[in-house]
Amino acid sequence: MPVISVPQDFNEEELYVGLEGIFGHPLFLKCEGFNFAGSIKLKAASEMVEAAERDGLLTADSVLVESSSGNLGVALSMIAASKGYRFVCVTDSRCNLSTRLLMEALGSEVHVVSEPSAVGGLLGARIDHVRALCARDDRYVWLNQYTNPHNGMAHYRRTAPAIARQFPDLDVLFVGAGTTGTLMGCARYFRRWHRKVRIVAVDTAGSVTFGGHPGRRMIPGLGTSVRPPQLDESLVDDVVSVEEADTIRACHRLARRGFLFGGSTGTVVSGAVSWLERHGQQDLTAVAIAPDLGERYLETIYQTNWVHDLYGEGVLGSEPLTAAPRAA
Structure with a gap:
């Protein structure tokens, strides 16, 4: 058992x-959906958070932030709740309502971007928003699933x-x-x-x-x-x-x-x-x-x-x- x-x-x-x-x-x-996060993104989320902890990037005051269309955001919301971190998910208007509500139920803050960037569309706008948050407050830690090698390493x-x-x-x-x-x-x-x-x-x-x-x-x-x-x-x-x-x-x-x-x-x-x-x-x-x-x-x-x-x-x-x- x-x-x-x-x-x-x-x-x-x-x-x-x-x-x-x-x-x-x-x-x-x-x-890959039979876990408490409901998707394969649990593996990448776990690997990236654990690596950031090993590297000393996360402290008790850190605020995790990530751009996600939904599933990674849910996985990080769950892990952040279990570990006691704050988490901000930056998503866009295509994200399913139930996904946004689930992240909020887990204690996360959800920022919804609705205007696409001239370069990169909605994804580009989400990344711009994440960068602005990090520039404003050094407590924010962006795991950056797009370049983080531990994303692929999980698989x-x-x-x-x-x-x-x-x-x-x-x-x-x-x-x-x-x-x-x-x-x-x-x-x-x-x-x-x-x-x-x-x-x-x-x-x-x-x-x-x-x-x-x-x-x-x-x-x-x-x-x-x-x-x-x-x-x-x-x-x-x-x-x-x-x-x-x-x-x-x-x-x-x-x-x-x-x-x-x-x-x-x-x-x-x-x-x-x-x-x-x-x-x-x-x-x-x-x-x-x-x-x-x-x-x-x-x-x-x-x-x-x-x-x-x-x-x-x-x-x-x-x-x-x-x-x-x-x-x-």
């Missing part, structure tokens, strides 16, 4: 969902080895691209592994991460309006770009089979299914990483009026999942 004294000590690492019966392709979905040390233990014959791994911490940590681990694993990054349409044109993105999580400093494209074999309408369709198809996942997971699944469809190989051992669960999307992805208003009434029809390949 596991007994914990702090919430970050619990994380379910070995749960997978087989998706062949839902999408028609052999694909194992690694579920090099934990996520990738956990997958390798369960799937020693792994052929292809699908990883969503946000800050690219998860992507780079897993890619670096498998580049050093005993056999070749194809790393496929899944991005969202409208993201500039892999050189695409900026566009409207309404679902928080994956994609960026500023190229991630941590990204090393030489470690990525393929890139799949997924339209948000396909993200929504994947989420709803999973929900109709009893699996309520979040927007980032819907994007990864849609991209993985599209890639497998194009490559047509049934004997591949394929794993996709599901970063989040779906409860925080009940007012958006799973709310019919929100979906219809933004994507049209036909988005939940019988159209097949589609995704466009991009050169890595």
